[in-house]
Amino acid sequence: MSFAVSVGGRSVECADDQSLLDACLRAAVWMPNSCNQGTCGTCKLRVLSGEVDHGASPLDTLTDDERRAGLALACQARPVSDVELSSPGSTGRATHALQDLVATVLEVSDIARDTRRVLLGLPEPLAFEAGQYVELVVPGSGARRQYSLANTADENKVLELHVRRVPGGLATDGWLFDGLAAGDRVAASGPLGDFHLPPEADDDGGPMALVGGGTGLAPLVGIARTALRRHPDRVVLLYHGVRGAADLYDLDRFAELPELHPNFRFVPVLSHEPDPAYRSGFPTDAFVEDVASGRGWSGWLCGPPAMVEAGVTAFKRRRMSPRRIHREKFTPTE
Structure with missing residues (x-):
């Protein structure tokens, strides 16, 4: 089932198991976003009408009082009806549509202590701004991890990631530092984040x-x-x-x-x-x-x-x- 999400004069379809942020970014409707884990509060917005399920929104990021006042975290909230949202600065701001990607690992190299460079080749160019990031899907788990791009916007077919090992980390010790090799296929999505230069x-x-x-x-x-x-x-x-x-x-x-x-x-x-x-x-x-x-x-x-x-x-x-x-x-x- 899907619902209509209205924001900044635009209306997009959002599935009942899809976050408000994901639906808007995939439709190229900009919303503030940073961590996409519910911890930073960057994507906090007001629900003007309709209802949402707050999902895994942490209480220290979105308090009970804020929920009662109609606030929500776009990266965590799912619609349970048609909703109208008020998102700061969303009207008229350009963004690159969020995409699902299947990349091919071109290189994995150790560049410093517990640090690797991973180069991912794309079949088609990805539109993004320098400073944004992509999410990788950890094989066999469905978990997603965020890695910033070291690229400029014209370097859009080979993505460069710098990864530091986290002891016991699901993505690093369990994958990126243990078995990832050139030729592997990697599921990802991007671009995400607001950390980039102005136009x-x-x-x-x-x-x-x-x-x-x-x-x-x-x-x-x-x-x-x-x-x-x-x-x-x-x-x-x-x-x-x-x-x-x-x-x-x-x-x-x-x-x-x-x-x-x-x-x-x-x-x-x-x-x-x-x-x-x-x-x-x-x-x-x-x-x-x-x-x-x-x-x-x-x-x-x-x-x-x-x-x-x-x-x-x-x-x-x-x-x-x-x-x-x-x-x-x-x-x-x-």
């Missing part, structure tokens, strides 16, 4: 600070390269925070960028295993040391929640406008 017409070419923790570097690679392609002389500082030098990767890639873009700077920062070749401490502190004023800058943060929150504090400390601070938290799956 080129709205990009003022201002200075940017990007901070990635661990494989939180992945989406920042595509974002930084896209930003520099638009404005080759813009100031871009890219910080990579890891425990030790063994966790760093793609240093050659970042060493080449300043040859074309003299105002680009890549800054590795080691938090637990000092090395005289690199800065020690935390990448958010390194930004505070390097930049006297963040006025006019945009900030981009991706990685563990604690690092992202520290980055928000650091950016505000340097007077960066809150509306220019963008974040993507890597939240663990239960």
